[in-house]
Amino acid sequence: MTELIRLSAAALAQKLVAREISAVEATQAHLDRIAHVDGGDDGVHAFLHVNTDEALAVAAEVDQARAKSEDLHPLAGVPIAVKDLIVTKGQPTTAGSKILEGWHSPYDATVIRRLRAAGMPILGKTNLDEFAMGSSTEHSAYGPTRNPWDLDRIPGGSGGGSAAAVAAFEAPLALGTDTGGSIRQPGAVTGTVGVKPTYGGVSRYGAIAMASSLDQIGPVSRTVLDSALLHEVIGGHDPNDSTSLTDPLGALVEAARMGNVDGMRIGVIKELQGEGYQAGVLTRFQESLELLRGAGAEIVEVSCPNFEYALGAYYLIMPSEASSNLAKYDGVRFGLRVVPDGAPTIERVMGATRAAGFGDEVKRRIILGTYALSAGYYDAYYGSAQKVRTLIQRDFDAAFKQADVLISPTSPTTAFKLGEKLDDPLAMYLNDVATIPANMAGIPGLSLPGGLADEDGLPVGIQLLAPARQDARLYRVGAVLESLLEASWGGPLLDRAPELRPDALRSGGTADRVETSTAGGTN
Amino acid sequence: MAEINREDVAHLARLAHIDMSAEELDRMTGELAVIVDSIKRVSEVAGDDIPTTSHPIPLSNVYREDVIGETLTNEEALSGAPDNADGRFKVPAILDGE
Numbered sequence: 001m002t003e004l005i006r007l008s009a010a011a012l013a014q015k016l017v018a019r020e021i022s023a024v025e026a027t028q029a030h031l032d033r034i035a036h037v038d039g040g041d042d043g044v045h046a047f048l049h050v051n052t053d054e055a056l057a058v059a060a061e062v063d064q065a066r067a068k069s070e071d072l073h074p075l076a077g078v079p080i081a082v083k084d085l086i087v088t089k090g091q092p093t094t095a096g097s098k099i100l101e102g103w104h105s106p107y108d109a110t111v112i113r114r115l116r117a118a119g120m121p122i123l124g125k126t127n128l129d130e131f132a133m134g135s136s137t138e139h140s141a142y143g144p145t146r147n148p149w150d151l152d153r154i155p156g157g158s159g160g161g162s163a164a165a166v167a168a169f170e171a172p173l174a175l176g177t178d179t180g181g182s183i184r185q186p187g188a189v190t191g192t193v194g195v196k197p198t199y200g201g202v203s204r205y206g207a208i209a210m211a212s213s214l215d216q217i218g219p220v221s222r223t224v225l226d227s228a229l230l231h232e233v234i235g236g237h238d239p240n241d242s243t244s245l246t247d248p249l250g251a252l253v254e255a256a257r258m259g260n261v262d263g264m265r266i267g268v269i270k271e272l273q274g275e276g277y278q279a280g281v282l283t284r285f286q287e288s289l290e291l292l293r294g295a296g297a298e299i300v301e302v303s304c305p306n307f308e309y310a311l312g313a314y315y316l317i318m319p320s321e322a323s324s325n326l327a328k329y330d331g332v333r334f335g336l337r338v339v340p341d342g343a344p345t346i347e348r349v350m351g352a353t354r355a356a357g358f359g360d361e362v363k364r365r366i367i368l369g370t371y372a373l374s375a376g377y378y379d380a381y382y383g384s385a386q387k388v389r390t391l392i393q394r395d396f397d398a399a400f401k402q403a404d405v406l407i408s409p410t411s412p413t414t415a416f417k418l419g420e421k422l423d424d425p426l427a428m429y430l431n432d433v434a435t436i437p438a439n440m441a442g443i444p445g446l447s448l449p450g451g452l453a454d455e456d457g458l459p460v461g462i463q464l465l466a467p468a469r470q471d472a473r474l475y476r477v478g479a480v481l482e483s484l485l486e487a488s489w490g491g492p493l494l495d496r497a498p499e500l501r502p503d504a505l506r507s508g509g510t511a512d513r514v515e516t517s518t519a520g521g522t523n
Numbered sequence: 524m525a526e527i528n529r530e531d532v533a534h535l536a537r538l539a540h541i542d543m544s545a546e547e548l549d550r551m552t553g554e555l556a557v558i559v560d561s562i563k564r565v566s567e568v569a570g571d572d573i574p575t576t577s578h579p580i581p582l583s584n585v586y587r588e589d590v591i592g593e594t595l596t597n598e599e600a601l602s603g604a605p606d607n608a609d610g611r612f613k614v615p616a617i618l619d620g621e
Binding site for chain 2 (some may be wrong): 234244309332333367374381384391440482
């Protein structure tokens, strides 16, 4: 079983098709792994809810269909974890917030419908910073997720649960959402792959909104090819999302299998390196550039001078949109209602409900957004930020005239210690300095493991960026860089991650069926 | 640009319908002052000649055929409500009791 959970989704899919293993076996192996490593005080705590019964039932259906030689999706029977910001029938959806504790969505997100249509068992819902607001999962109302590389460190955020689940072999695939780096930065600090597709390339219908003009659902995996496979399952036009693009997705899996960057121009973004970047991050970054150059790519330097204003503009636009999107949590239609003593009016109920239901970071962003949008400040703040957005898009337009794909470190540092930046919101925000520009411009970005930093032995992420609608280029370059790096390491980076709970594995035995109900939450 | 002060934060919290204790207002004011100070530079480069961007990928109006699609049933729509009666959301008094 240990072998099974270490397989990539692509390899697992092949074994399923060849009937070497059953979907029930594959699903049970991951549920067992979750039971072994996720719970307890020093567990990974990637999951808020484990969906044991439904996942096994779906797997059994796939096995029956396969036995009858029915036509199945290539990924049928490959299990997946889902960030708890995406609504699912039959399971709770909390958004990591007390205000939605115990809430069940009456409908499925479009991406969930597509997973179901493909016959992919959903293992459960993964932890996140409350309403996806954070870079460490420490803002989850249900406690932080731990980084499988070092359990005292953050797994990134907001999608730390999805990244940690994949890094800890609790799931071969996961779904994340990325508003300013929430798929890519967790990927970087956990040594996994994460992709933010072109804005509109994957339907947002059923993703609980933080900042609607920035949010994007995307794949989380251990290999570039696996992300491409998942991207093709979830992507494509959806009439339920009016911002969904009607363009075809492009041949993403084919691009990941192409294995050739000869003659491609790869642009190093001058502004996304140097000061503020950890030495070990920059060393690994330079190595990746050399590998790509050796494979025939042309490395050029590009300048994006307005990126220095991106973080500021992001922290005006995102809270502005969030303050509006989160107005719906008012204790009327769903979620928590707190009724103060006496005979309160609905207005007092709202004030008490939102005070009790939201955590500090959510309140900070709502207040900041309300401020940026208020009379007298709108032009100076929100209006200026929207102009910076134009400038960032122009920077990208100019850069993509010189290069086919851009490259930078994903995150300026490796994973920091739990608690280290919790009391300094601004220091926390700086983690996303390299990932935010892509959201501001709507372009796609991919993070893949670039090795371990010399000073702390922790994973470093390499970010690739492509023009809007050119997601295929990310997979093409990403797959080549991944194979060159793995050749230099002698195997996947995660082979070097510490074994989680080796004692528990020995005493429990790998073949035992462990009862898996709910590892993290109580829902 | 003006600094953000405690009075501003108290007003914004009322607008946003979030009750805040005195201690919370103090802390929030301090944190927001640091954040606002670091982001106000955006106006430096926002010249009059630069158009604003509200959406990353320009799209014109998106319409669909005017046909009945899938909708939630009344029961489904009310399934997450804290309180309901007669097929509707039930809320406390909207106006003060008098």
